Amino acid sequence: MKIKVELGGGLEILFDKIKEHEIELNENNNTIKDVILIMLEKIKGDSSLFATKEGNIKPGIIVLYNDSDWEIYDKENTKLENKDTISFISTLHGG
DSSP, X not given: OEEEEEEETTGGGGGTTOOEEEEEOSSSSOBHHXXXXXXXXXXXXXXXXXXXXXXXXXXXXXXXXXXXXXXXXXXXXXXXXXXXXEEEEEOOOOO
C-alpha cells in the first residue's frame, strides 16, 4: 500500500526541504499514526517540532486526510487505504 505525504507551512524544512513523500506500508490495517511514526524517522531536524516520540502531533499542525480535516474521521486512528494522501501543515509562522 502506498501513501502520499504532503508537508506545508514550513514543516518541509524538518524533512530536508522535501514537500512530498511516498510511504510504502506493508500491512492493510495501517493508520495515520503509523505514517506519523515513519515520518518521525525521516526528520533531519528537531523532531519535537513535529510530533512526540509516541506519534502525537504537536499543537499548531493541521492534519488533512485526503484534503479533509482528520478530526471528522478518527484522527491518528484513521485507517488508511492505498493511494490516500496525508497532509501536515504548520500554522505557526515567524513574522
